[in-house]
Amino acid sequence: MSVSVSVTPARDPAWRRALARWRRAIARWRHSALLLVAARLVPLVAALGLWVSALPQIDVARMTDMGLTSVLPLQVPLAVVLIVASGAWHLRQRKLSHPFLALHLAALILILYGTTTLVEQQPRFAATYIHVGISEYISRTGMVAPQLEARFDWPGFFILTSMLSQVIGLKSTMDFAGWAPVYLNLLYLAPLSLIFRSITPDPRMVWAGLWLFELTNWVGQDYFSPQGLNYFLFLSIIGLILTYFRTPKPASSRVRDWLARRRGSSVLVGAYSLITPEQLPPAELPSKRLAGLVVVLVVVFSYVSFSHQLTPFFTVAALLGLVALNRIRLRMMPILLGVIAVVWVSYMTVPFLSGHVAQLVSEFGQLTGSVGANVTGRLAGSPDHRFVVMLDMLFSASLWAMAAIGFLVRWRDGRRDVSMALLIASPVPLVAAQAYGGELVLRLYLFTLPFMAILAAGVVYGRPAQLPSRLRTCAVIAVCAAITMGFFSTRYGNERMDAMTTSEVEGIQQLYEIAPPGSLLMAPNGDLPWRSQAFELYDYTTPSDEILLGTPADLAALMKKASNPRAYLVLTASEEAEAELFSGVSSAQWDEFVDQMRKSPDFRLAFENADTKIFELQAAGAGAYAPAATEPASLASDRTAPAAAGAPA
Amino acid sequence: MTTTVTGLVSSSLTQHSYDFLSTHIGLAVIILLAFVMLLRELVPIVRNGDAPLQVRGLDVAVLPLLIVFAIVVLARLADLLV
Amino acid sequence: MTRKGRHEPVRQARPVSRKRPPPQAAALRPIYAEPSGEPSELVAVRDRGGTGAGVLAASGGAIAAAELSASVYGAIPGAIFDTALAALLLLTFVLRSDRAWARLLPVMALVALIRPISLAAVEPRLPVLAWYAFAGLPLLIGAVLAIRLVEEPRRQLHLAVERPLADLAVAAGGPIAGAVAYLLLRPEPLLGQPNLAGYAATIAILCVFGGLLEELIFRGLVLDAATHALGSAWAAVGFATFVSTALYWGSGSLPYLLLMAAVGVLLGLGLQRRVSLWGVGASHALMLVTMALLAQVSAR
Structure with missing residues (x-):
């Protein structure tokens, strides 16, 4: 080193000085770049710190009918707002850093969807336990059993998770059930970005759309369920078709010529041009690969058809909408996929259909009844719960309004997002076809959410050439702050009943130890963590919350009618919450019923812990009891439509 | 009397229930329908949209099979309702 | 070209x-x-790649074999064989569409689909008359679509009425053939409780889904395809008659089968003598209507 120092200046001092200057400049740049990155990450780190520090303060046991928001420390929404603000500020930069934005989005998903997993003792939702139980049954027996449960008629998801747990070597699918909302929402990002990039090459709008989607996905179907996985497949099918098979010029000259010959041709041709604007050219692939992709899409859809009862029809409706205005090349695809979906339903779900076809047919076309069941029917239960439901509606309506504004803003600039509008409109007729247990509007929201999110993002980020101003960015942050509060209230508004405690899970374990196979297991409603094992060994039944308003003697008579060798009533804290939220059964009424049960000569308290009580029907009073059954119990009585039993309220 | 309704067809229709017929020949016809529709979708892609003859030829089978499919599904549904 | x-x-x-x-x-x-x-x-x-005579003969032979096997093993295995054959024909059509004979294949696939469609599209609990309509409607639509594959339908399918008197003469032969066919086959009456509406429906259904449909397929599309493939009008008439007669195999009556073969040859030759497809179709329709009416009258 010393040699070079002594020799080089002597030969060329100017060169050395220049080199030294360059070195110093690079060092400064490096130093400042690192600093810059560190500075940019400060809000993210701070947000995560706020969130982590808030977690121990969340006591889910103290939740009211307002749900998680009633116990949520302010740090959590603050953390979300901080992340959103950091991201929104970054979207103002001329050069975007995609890893930086991706990191923020991942953190956002973790906070929005992982908080409950971390603060609650057990996986949420009673339906999660049923799904685990179905997977467990398939793993154990290698078979499906449609006679036990309607969900076996669409077994794709359960077979997949059962195989997955065996391949990984897990004891139960419960091990990955708890984190389902987080990893599913991460999974959704890839197909969502495909969909968004089909209408805009501007990464700002794509990122904003992704953020908005995650902030408004309050419906909560992303738990360990067939619909959670199938939603990903729905997005993938739509994303791939929009990416590779969209028609750059949907207007047909033949149709235009035909219209031109009609009366009022100028209006007709004008209207036709308006609804068939050009779109971005599709991504290019060799024709053989495109053909292979079509085959893959059909195979994936076939899996969707045998995994979930609703997703195939939303997929077909979406594609029909796109084909109607020639937005995609695959004109036969909706018919082909429709045939696959209908064939599965009409051939493979006969046990379910035979019990429900009359109801399904009678509901078909009953728009008023369907809307009533989906909107006004939901406005029931305790006052706090009704407030949460109102908030749900307001939240959804606001997003629809934002999407409409975004659509108009881009329309004014000559960007006609007809495909997105079609994808929003096309599933609406399904509401007239089915009430789906009063849940179809929720599903409608879910299946139109991606397209609404990207249009809503267009309000601010719809002009690619223009960077959003400071004022607009501040407005985005303010709106996102409001959305965040709304998100926690709407998504986790029923958390009091959706959360399962360790005491409840342990209580159910005790139930399986106490009750011999063939017993009748009864609960007022289905909101308890049972059926995750021994699916076929018991008769499970959930008559209604009205039994809580009757006497134990009435209940004993009802249980004796079932003629099982033993009968048990299970009461848990989650059931109490559901009875209160949805049926208006007060806490005092619940306690009174429990007291009556304790005193009743027809029942014996077989087990009790903090959140669970198990009452056994006394054999002495059970004159109608049959001898102990040796065959697995028939669960025909508990065959409920997945619509009613499978989805969270 | 005709090629469509021969004595053998009549006796098969009266011997078997519609459930049996639709789960055997009905399903075979629907599988063929799916196959032909897939072909109809693939042909224009492989030939870069220049395949009017192929599409017309396949339509000869697609539309009749679609009608049969509709009849099969409606009949099965009616069977369940009855 | x-x-x-x-x-x-x-x-x-x-x-x-x-x-x-x-x-x-x-x-x-x-x-x-x-x-x-x-x-x-x-x-x-x-x-x-030749005229497709081999392909035509093979597909016709396979359809006949399926009908024969149906009489031995039952209608359903035969129909499933027909379904597989239709799939093969359509796949060959797509893969070999550059060959001149490729246009034969959708027509032969439609013929192969006659049996599967007649078994799948008919709900047995419906009145027997409705069976003809349910089985015929999809095939009629398929046949109409197949016309689009013919370059000059008016000429090649004999749709133009060139000799009206000859058409009438051929049509007039229909009732005579129908009377003979009735004596040979003795079919069951189609109407349980005959009335005017029932008779009108019988005539309409048998004309459209019987006479017109079968002649459009066999004397129209198949005969045209065979003429192109085999090069000889006589051979084409023979082939079309062979295929249509094979599909009558399930009637279970050899005399009726022979009669239908004779009718097929006569109608095919009539077309060669510039009788129109309408005349031929009317003849076939009247034959079927006569059979049905005689069956109804004798049942009373």
Whole structure:
């Protein structure tokens, strides 16, 4: 080193000085770049710190009918707002850093969807336990059993998770059930970005759309369920078709010529041009690969058809909408996929259909009844719960309004997002076809959410050439702050009943130890963590919350009618919450019923812990009891439509 | 009397229930329908949209099979309702 | 005519067909001459993988074999065989669409689909008369769509009425054939409780889904395809009669089968003598209506 120092200046001092200057400049740049990155990450780190520090303060046991928001420390929404603000500020930069934005989005998903997993003792939702139980049954027996449960008629998801747990070597699918909302929402990002990039090459709008989607996905179907996985497949099918098979010029000259010959041709041709604007050219692939992709899409859809009862029809409706205005090349695809979906339903779900076809047919076309069941029917239960439901509606309506504004803003600039509008409109007729247990509007929201999110993002980020101003960015942050509060209230508004405690899970374990196979297991409603094992060994039944308003003697008579060798009533804290939220059964009424049960000569308290009580029907009073059954119990009585039993309220 | 309704067809229709017929020949016809529709979708892609003859030829089978499919599904549904 | 020309719509194809054959093609004997004596495009067809006689014969033979096997193993295995055959024919059509004979394949696939459709589209609890409509409707639509594959439907399918008196004479033969057919087959009456509406429905259904449909398929589409493939009008009539008669195999009556073969030959030859498809179809329809009415009257 010393040699070079002594020799080089002597030969060329100017060169050395220049080199030294360059070195110093690079060092400064490096130093400042690192600093810059560190500075940019400060809000993210701070947000995560706020969130982590808030977690121990969340006591889910103290939740009211307002749900998680009633116990949520302010740090959590603050953390979300901080992340959103950091991201929104970054979207103002001329050069975007995609890893930086991706990191923020991942953190956002973790906070929005992982908080409950971390603060609650057990996986949420009673339906999660049923799904685990179905997977467990398939793993154990290698078979499906449609006679036990309607969900076996669409077994794709359960077979997949059962195989997955065996391949990984897990004891139960419960091990990955708890984190389902987080990893599913991460999974959704890839197909969502495909969909968004089909209408805009501007990464700002794509990122904003992704953020908005995650902030408004309050419906909560992303738990360990067939619909959670199938939603990903729905997005993938739509994303791939929009990416590779969209028609750059949907207007047909033949149709235009035909219209031109009609009366009022100028209006007709004008209207036709308006609804068939050009779109971005599709991504290019060799024709053989495109053909292979079509085959893959059909195979994936076939899996969707045998995994979930609703997703195939939303997929077909979406594609029909796109084909109607020639937005995609695959004109036969909706018919082909429709045939696959209908064939599965009409051939493979006969046990379910035979019990429900009359109801399904009678509901078909009953728009008023369907809307009533989906909107006004939901406005029931305790006052706090009704407030949460109102908030749900307001939240959804606001997003629809934002999407409409975004659509108009881009329309004014000559960007006609007809495909997105079609994808929003096309599933609406399904509401007239089915009430789906009063849940179809929720599903409608879910299946139109991606397209609404990207249009809503267009309000601010719809002009690619223009960077959003400071004022607009501040407005985005303010709106996102409001959305965040709304998100926690709407998504986790029923958390009091959706959360399962360790005491409840342990209580159910005790139930399986106490009750011999063939017993009748009864609960007022289905909101308890049972059926995750021994699916076929018991008769499970959930008559209604009205039994809580009757006497134990009435209940004993009802249980004796079932003629099982033993009968048990299970009461848990989650059931109490559901009875209160949805049926208006007060806490005092619940306690009174429990007291009556304790005193009743027809029942014996077989087990009790903090959140669970198990009452056994006394054999002495059970004159109608049959001898102990040796065959697995028939669960025909508990065959409920997945619509009613499978989805969270 | 005709090629469509021969004595053998009549006796098969009266011997078997519609459930049996639709789960055997009905399903075979629907599988063929799916196959032909897939072909109809693939042909224009492989030939870069220049395949009017192929599409017309396949339509000869697609539309009749679609009608049969509709009849099969409606009949099965009616069977369940009855 | 270029290869691409074969895939283009009729409008583009027509002037090409009027082109004089190239010198080397003129050496080949014209297989199917136009009325004007101008050699048809089939001269050039041999250069593009033959006329498809083998494919036609194989598919016709397979359909006949399926009908024969149905009488031994039951209608359902035979119909499933037909379904597989239709799939194979359509796949071959797609893969070999550059060959001139490719246009035969959808027509033969439609013929192969007759049995599967007649078994799958009919709900047994419906009245027997409705069976004809349910089985016939999809096939009629398929046949109408198949007409689009024919370059000059009016000429090739004999849709133009050139000799009305001959048409009437052929149609008048229908009731006579129907009376003979009734005596040979003794079919069951189609109406449980006959009334005017029932008779009207019988006549309408048998005319449309019986006479017209079968003649459109066998004497129209199959005969045209066979004429192009086999090159000889006689052979084509023989082939169309063979295929249609094979599908009557399930009637279980050999005399009726022979009668239908004879009727097929006569109607096919009638078409060669410029009788129109309408005359031939009316003859077949009247034959069926006569049979049905005689069955109804005798049942009373």
